[in-house]
Amino acid sequence: MEYADGKKFPLQDYANGGPNGELYLLVSDNAEYTSEECNFGMPKAGGIPSVQTNPCLSQTLFIGMRLPRPKDANGNFLDAAGLIDIWLDSQRDATINQVTGANQPRSEDRRLQLRYSTGPNGNTTLSQRMGNNTNGWTGLTDPNQAWATTVVVSTPSAQSSRVHIEFAVKLRSSVPPITGSEPLSALVRKLGLGIQSTVFSVAGATQRVGGGIFPNVKNQSPVDFIPSTWETLELKEPVSIPLSFTMWNVGQMPDATFWVPDGGSGEIDTVAVKIFRKEVACISEIWMSHERGELIEKVNALRAIELLPPMQAVTELNDEVFKLPTESTGLVLLSSRQILEGGVHHFPSHMCTGSDCMQDKGVIWARIATPAATEPVIVMEETGASRTSSATDYGEFVDVFCTHVNAGENTPGPDTDAREDQLFDIKAYVQQVRKGGPLHANTFPYLLGDDDIFPQGTWPSGMDRPAFLLGDMNTLGPKATQPDSNFPRYQDMVGPSFLDISQLTEFEKANSLFSESRDLARTSSGPDPMATGTWLGTTCTDLVTDELGSKDRLDYVLVFPAEDTLEFPAYALLKEPTADVKPHFDPDSSIILSNPPQLFQQCLSDHAMVDVSVALTKVKDTVKYNPAKPHRLEYAVKQVTDLETESGCCADWFTPRVHMTANGFFRENAFLTIVEDQTIYPNWQVQTGPDNPTQFPDLPANFTGVVNMTSAIWEEDTGPNDHYDSIPEGGAGTAVDERDGHFSFFAGTGLVRRVKGETSPNDWFTGLELMGSFLNGYENGMSLETEGKDLDTGDNARVRHFIQLKELETP
Numbered sequence: 001m002e003y004a005d006g007k008k009f010p011l012q013d014y015a016n017g018g019p020n021g022e023l024y025l026l027v028s029d030n031a032e033y034t035s036e037e038c039n040f041g042m043p044k045a046g047g048i049p050s051v052q053t054n055p056c057l058s059q060t061l062f063i064g065m066r067l068p069r070p071k072d073a074n075g076n077f078l079d080a081a082g083l084i085d086i087w088l089d090s091q092r093d094a095t096i097n098q099v100t101g102a103n104q105p106r107s108e109d110r111r112l113q114l115r116y117s118t119g120p121n122g123n124t125t126l127s128q129r130m131g132n133n134t135n136g137w138t139g140l141t142d143p144n145q146a147w148a149t150t151v152v153v154s155t156p157s158a159q160s161s162r163v164h165i166e167f168a169v170k171l172r173s174s175v176p177p178i179t180g181s182e183p184l185s186a187l188v189r190k191l192g193l194g195i196q197s198t199v200f201s202v203a204g205a206t207q208r209v210g211g212g213i214f215p216n217v218k219n220q221s222p223v224d225f226i227p228s229t230w231e232t233l234e235l236k237e238p239v240s241i242p243l244s245f246t247m248w249n250v251g252q253m254p255d256a257t258f259w260v261p262d263g264g265s266g267e268i269d270t271v272a273v274k275i276f277r278k279e280v281a282c283i284s285e286i287w288m289s290h291e292r293g294e295l296i297e298k299v300n301a302l303r304a305i306e307l308l309p310p311m312q313a314v315t316e317l318n319d320e321v322f323k324l325p326t327e328s329t330g331l332v333l334l335s336s337r338q339i340l341e342g343g344v345h346h347f348p349s350h351m352c353t354g355s356d357c358m359q360d361k362g363v364i365w366a367r368i369a370t371p372a373a374t375e376p377v378i379v380m381e382e383t384g385a386s387r388t389s390s391a392t393d394y395g396e397f398v399d400v401f402c403t404h405v406n407a408g409e410n411t412p413g414p415d416t417d418a419r420e421d422q423l424f425d426i427k428a429y430v431q432q433v434r435k436g437g438p439l440h441a442n443t444f445p446y447l448l449g450d451d452d453i454f455p456q457g458t459w460p461s462g463m464d465r466p467a468f469l470l471g472d473m474n475t476l477g478p479k480a481t482q483p484d485s486n487f488p489r490y491q492d493m494v495g496p497s498f499l500d501i502s503q504l505t506e507f508e509k510a511n512s513l514f515s516e517s518r519d520l521a522r523t524s525s526g527p528d529p530m531a532t533g534t535w536l537g538t539t540c541t542d543l544v545t546d547e548l549g550s551k552d553r554l555d556y557v558l559v560f561p562a563e564d565t566l567e568f569p570a571y572a573l574l575k576e577p578t579a580d581v582k583p584h585f586d587p588d589s590s591i592i593l594s595n596p597p598q599l600f601q602q603c604l605s606d607h608a609m610v611d612v613s614v615a616l617t618k619v620k621d622t623v624k625y626n627p628a629k630p631h632r633l634e635y636a637v638k639q640v641t642d643l644e645t646e647s648g649c650c651a652d653w654f655t656p657r658v659h660m661t662a663n664g665f666f667r668e669n670a671f672l673t674i675v676e677d678q679t680i681y682p683n684w685q686v687q688t689g690p691d692n693p694t695q696f697p698d699l700p701a702n703f704t705g706v707v708n709m710t711s712a713i714w715e716e717d718t719g720p721n722d723h724y725d726s727i728p729e730g731g732a733g734t735a736v737d738e739r740d741g742h743f744s745f746f747a748g749t750g751l752v753r754r755v756k757g758e759t760s761p762n763d764w765f766t767g768l769e770l771m772g773s774f775l776n777g778y779e780n781g782m783s784l785e786t787e788g789k790d791l792d793t794g795d796n797a798r799v800r801h802f803i804q805l806k807e808l809e810t811p
Contacts, residue, residue, distance in 0.1 A: 002026075003064055004510035008568045008620040011065065011197060011212025014219070017628035017701055018209035019809060021162075021197065024064035027171070027233065063167040067197060067212075069118075069155070070205035079119030080155075080163045082199040082210060086112040088147070088169070089192025089227040096190075096232065103228050105131025109192075111224070116153045117200075118163055124153050135225045147171070163210070194222030194230030216624060218775050238513065240574055240615035241372045243398065246281040247470040247521075247555050248274075249534075249607035254287035264540065265586040266604030272298035274584050274604070275334065276311070278611075280368060282402030282470035283332045287359065289318050292332050299334065311335060314342035314366045314402075316453070317650060317678050327451070329362040333402040338374070340397055340783065340800070341367040341459050341638065341681055343439060345429045346449030351421040353414045356406050362449060363403040363426050363471075365433050367462070370616065372396040379773045382749055389772035391752070394802065395570075395622060395780030399434055399462045401426070403471035410476045410489045419474060423498035430469070430560060436461040455638070455681035460780040463563040465571035466616070469499070470557050472607065477553045479522060480529040494518060494558070505564040507572075514572040520557040520612045524548075525578040532581045534610060540603035542585045548608065557612040574615040583608045625750045625774030625805060631699045632806040633745065635660055635709035636685035638783060639800035642678050642715075650677045652716040660686045660696075662707040667696040674716055684711065685802075698808060704748035708764045710757075712740050713797050724797040725788030729768065732792040737763065741786050741801055743771070750775040752803055754784065774805050781805075 006026030013020075063086065069077045088110040089095055094102035105111070109131040116124045128146050129137040140146055148170040155163055171191070195214035202208075213221045215231040223229040250271050251264050268291050275281050276299040286292050292315045300310040315332040329344060346362035373396035377389040405422045408415025428445035439454035477490040484491050494502045501518045508516050524531040533551025536544050544551070557579075562569035585601040625631075637658065642651040652674045659668045671684045686709075688698045699707070713724040723739055725731075730738030737757025744755045744764050750773040756766035772782050781804030788796030 002510070003062065004507055004568075005513050006062070007618075009214060009216060010621060010623045011067070011214070012216060012218075012624065012626050013199075013209065013211035014213075014626055014628055016199075016208040016211055017626065018207050019068040019161075020623060021068055021210060021212050022064075022066040023195065023212070023214055024062070025193075025233070026062040026064075027191075028060045028062065059171050061167075061169040061171055061191070061193075063169070063195070065165040065197065066159070066162040067165065067199075067210035069161055069163055070199075070202045070207065070209050072204045073206055077160060078202050078205055079117065079122065080199070080210060081117035081202060082115075082197060084112075084114040084116070084165065085194075085196045085198070085222075085224070086114075086167065086169075087192070087194035087222060087224070087227070087230050088112070089230055092190035092192045092232055095192060095227045101133070103226060104133070104135050105137055105225055105227065106133050107131055109227065110147050111137050112147075112149060112167070112169070114151055114153075114165070114167075116163075116165065118153065118155050122153070124151065126151050137224075189234065191233045192227050192230045193233050194227075196222055216621070218624065218626070238574065238617035238619075240617055241370050241396075241571075242613065242615050243370060244279040244611065244613045245400070245468060245470055245520075245557050246275065246278045246612075247284075247402075247472075247557055247610040248281065249284045249404070249472045249555060249605060250286060251605045251607065252286045252288070252291055264605040265602040266584075268294050269298055270586060270604055271295060272302060274609070275299065276302040277306075277308075278334070279336050280366075280400055281332075281334045282400075283334065284402070284404040284472050285330050286332060287328065287330045289316065289328065292328075293317050295332060296334070303336075309336065312337075312339040312366075314339060314344065314364050314679075316344055327360050329360060329364060329404065331362075331364050331402050331404060333364050333366050333400065335366055335368050335400075337371070338369040338392055338785070338800075339366045339639075340369055340392070340394060341365075341455050342679075343433065343452070343454040343681070345439075345452050345454070347422050347425055348447055348449060351418050351425065352406055353408055353418045356408070356418075360450070361404050361406065361422070363401050363429055365399065365401050365429075367397050367399050367459070369393075370396045370398060372618070377772060377776050379751070379770060379776065381751070381770070382746075387770050389776070390769050391771035391778070391782035391784050393778055393780075394460065394783050394804070395778065397462065398465065398571075398616070399430075399467040401430055401433075401467065401469045401471075403469065403473075405471065405474050407474050410474075416489060420492065420498055423473075423493055426469070427499050430467065434462040434467055434560070453677065455683050457636075457683040457685065459683070464569045464620070465562050466569075466573050467560040468557060469560065470610075472555050474554055477519070477522070477556065479532045479549070479553055480524070482530075499558065499560075501558060501560055503564075505561050506566060507564075507569060508561065511572070513575070514617075515575045515577060515614075517573065517577055518559050518561075520559060520577045520614065521555070521579040521581060521610045522553075523579060524581060526580065532579065532610075534581060534608045536583055536603055536606050536608055538606060540583065540606055541600035542583075542603075543600060544583050544603065548581055548583075551608075555607055555610050557610060568620045570618065570620045571616045572619050574617050577612055577614040579613075580611045581608050582611070622777045622779035623807060624777050624779070626807065627703070627747065627750070628701055630701045630808040631703075632687060632689050632808055633660070633662065633699060633707055634685055634687035634781070634802075634804045634806070635711075635743065636683050636802040636804075637711050637713070637799060638681060638683060638802045639798075640680050640682065640713055641798040643787065643796040643798055644794040652676050653680055653682065654714050654716060655682075655684050655712055656714060658684045658686045658711045660688070660707065660709045662688055663697065663699060663703065663705055665696050667692055667694065699747060706764065707745040707747065708758070709743045709745070709803065710736070710740055711799075711801070712736065713799055715795070722793070722795045724795045725790035725793075726797045726799040727786050728789050730788065730790065732790055735759070739788070739790075741784075741799060743801065743803065745803065745805070749773065752782065754786070771803070778805070
C-alpha cells in the first residue's frame with residue numbers, strides 16, 4: 001500500500017510466457033510533506049495509519065516490482081537472477097514535440113541498470129549512465145551528475161513466489177552541474193520512463209519467468225537509444241473519467257389508487273423534459289407499467305430532436321392482463337451510455353408496512369459503460385494500416401443501483417424495522433451483483449425475490465471499483481456539517497449492520513489523492529452548503545427554492561467502496577464530487593397563496609431532484625493478450641432488445657444456435673427455454689475448455705489460427721417462429737448471413753472482426769467491422785451492439801455480442 005498514490009501495471013513476458021509480474025509506479029510530487037499527510041510529529045493527524053505507508057520522500061520516483069520466481073520440475077521455487085534496465089527522459093516535451101536531437105539520449109537523460117541474483121550468494125550491482133547526445137550512453141564524469149538512487153532486492157517469506165525489487169530515484173531539478181532536467185518543472189511536469197526486465201537462465205528451472213517491459217506493448221520493447229519508445233509519465237492530476245448521476249422521486253401514483261394524489265403536478269411528459277439530457281438517472285415512483293414505457297419513449301423522442309443517441313433503460317414492463325400495476329418496484333434506471341448488464345430485484349414480501357405492502361418495492365441494477373469504454377482505440381492491422389476499433393471495453397464500467405425503500409416513521413418501530421430489513425437486503429443484492437453473480441442463487445444473506453429479473457450465469461466482478469446507490473431511502477440524513485449523531489437512523493443505514501459503507505478501506509487510508517466520500521449529495525456545491533433537503537412537502541410552490549436548507553433529506557447518492565483488500569482497486573474516486581439539489585416547477589400549473597393573494601408555480605414533484613457529478617480514475621492497468629500463454633475464449637449474447645414495439649411488450653426469446661469453431665473442433669449450444677421481456681440479458685454462451693460435454697479444448701500457447709463465432713436470435717410466435725434480424729446488412733433477407741452476427745478472432749494478431757458470414761469459407765475472413773485487438777487490453781472482454789434493419793417484417797433486434805479471452809496459467 002506504500003504505492004497507493006501511484007498506479008499498478010502488469011509485467012508480461014511475451015517471449016517466455018509464465019506468470020505475470022507486477023509493476024508499481026509512484027511519484028512523490030510534493031516539495032515538502034507535513035504531518036497532515038505522514039505519521040510523524042505530534043499529534044498525529046486523524047486517519048493517518050500508525051504503520052508508515054506513504055514513504056513521504058519528496059520529489060522522488062518510486063518503482064516497485066514483484067517478479068515471479070522460477071520453479072523446478074517438482075514445483076519448488078528457485079533463486080532468481082536477471083537484469084533491470086530503466087531509462088529516464090528528462091526533457092519529455094522536447095521528445096514529444098520532435099525537437100531536433102531530442103529523440104536520442106542527451107546529457108540530462110539517465111539509464112540505470114541493476115544486475116541482481118537472490119539466494120545465499122545473491123548480490124546486486126547498480127550502475128548509472130548519462131546520454132552522450134548522439135545515439136548512446138556514457139559514464140558520469142562527476143558524482144554530482146547522478147540522480148540519487150537506492151535499490152532493495154528481497155524475497156519476503158510472506159510472498160515466497162515473488163522477488164521484490166524497489167527503486168527510489170530522486171528527480172533532479174535544473175541545478176548545476178545538471179541543466180535542462182525538468183520532470184518537476186511547473187510548466188511541463190512530464191518524465192519519459194522505459195523499463196525492461198530480462199531474466200537469466202537458472203539451473204533446474206522448467207521455464208524462464210519474470211521478464212516484462214514498460215510500456216507494456218507486445219513487439220514494441222523500449223529501445224535503448226530512442227526515447228520516443230518510452231512511456232510518458234504525467235506528473236499532475238490523474239486522468240479523470242467523468243460521470244453524473246440524477247435521483248428523482250416523481251410521485252406518479254397508480255391509477256388503481258385514484259384516491260391517492262400524485263406527489264406534484266407533473267405528468268410523464270413534463271418529467272421527460274427535465275431528465276432527457278441526463279447521463280444516468282434513477283427515477284422512482286412511477287407505478288404504472290405503461291407510464292414507465294411512455295417515459296422511455298418520450299425521453300428518446302426528445303433526444304432524437306436534439307440528435308442525441310437514445311437512452312437505454314432497466315425497468316419492468318409487462319403485458320399480462322391480470323397482473324396488478326402495483327406489482328413492481330416503480331423504478332426506471334435510464335442511461336445515455338451503454339447498459340452492459342442489468343437486473344430487477346424485489347424485496348421479500350414480508351419486508352413492508354402499511355400501504356407499502358400494496359407495492360413490490362426493490363432495487364434495480366445497471367452495469368453502465370463509462371466514457372472510457374468507448375474511447376477510440378487505434379489498432380494496427382496485419383497490413384500495417386491503422387484503423388479505429390468499434391468495440392466497447394467490457395472492463396470500463398460502473399455498477400449503478402436504484403432503489404425506493406419502505407416509507408413511514410423514522411423512530412423505532414415497524415416502519416423502521418421493515419426499512420432496515422430492506423437495507424440489509426440491498427447490501428446482499430449489491431454484493432452478489434458486484435462479485436459477478438449468479439443471481440439465481442437463493443442462499444442467505446442474498447434472497448431471491450418474487451419475479452426478479454437478472455442475467456443468466458456470471459459476469460466480470462466489479463468489486464475492484466466503487467459502485468453507486470441512488471434512491472429514496474426514506475431515512476432522515478444530515479446536511480453539510482450537521483453531526484451524524486443527530487440522525488441515528490442514518491448512522492444505522494450507512495453503518496456495518498446494514499449498507500456497511502462507513503469504514504475506510506486500507507487503500508483509502510494509505511492514499512492522499514482520492515475521495516473518501518460515501519454520501520455524495522450531503523453538501524451542496526452552491527452558495528448554501530445546507531441546501532440539500534429533498535422532501536418538499538405536500539403543498540409545494542416555487543417559494544421552496546430558498547427553503548431547502550430547512551427541508552428533510554430523504555434522497556441520496558451513496559458510494560459502495562471497492563473491496564477492502566491489500567491490493568489496488570482498478571478505479572478510485574477523485575476529489576471531490578459536486579452536488580446540486582433543485583426542485584422543479586410546472587409553468588402550466590399555478591396556485592394562489594398568501595394574503596394579499598399571489599400566484600405561484602406548483603412543484604412537479606414533492607421531492608427535489610438530486611444531481612451529482614463525480615470523476616473516476618484508473619489506478620491499475622489491465623493485462624493484455626500474450627500469445628505465448630494458453631487462453632480460454634468465450635462468445636456470448638449478453639443482451640437482446642426488441643426494436644419492434646408496435647405490438648407492445650414483450651417478446652418471447654430463445655436461440656437454437658450459439659456456435660464456435662476453434663482449432664479443428666466446434667461447439668454449438670441451444671437455449672430453448674423462453675425468456676420474456678422487451679430487453680433480456682440471457683448470457684447465451686459457448687466457450688472452449690474442459691467443462692463442455694464434448695471435446696472442445698482451450699487455445700494452446702502460441703496458437704495462430706482463427707476462431708469463428710455466431711448466434712441466431714429467435715422469437716416464439718403463435719404461427720411460425722420469427723428469426724429476428726440483428727445485423728444492418730441483411731434487410732429482408734432470410735439466410736443466416738443476412739440475419740445473424742458473425743465474428744472471427746485472429747489469434748496471431750489478437751484482432752477481432754465482425755465478418756460477412758459462413759456461406760462460404762472465405763466469408764469468415766471478409767471483414768465488415770474491426771471490433772478491436774486484445775493486444776490493446778480488453779482484459780474483461782469486448783462487446784459490440786448490432787441492430788437489424790428488416791423494414792418488411794419489422795422483426796429487428798438490438799443484440800450485444802460479447803467476446804472474452806481469458807489468460808490461463810500453465811502448471
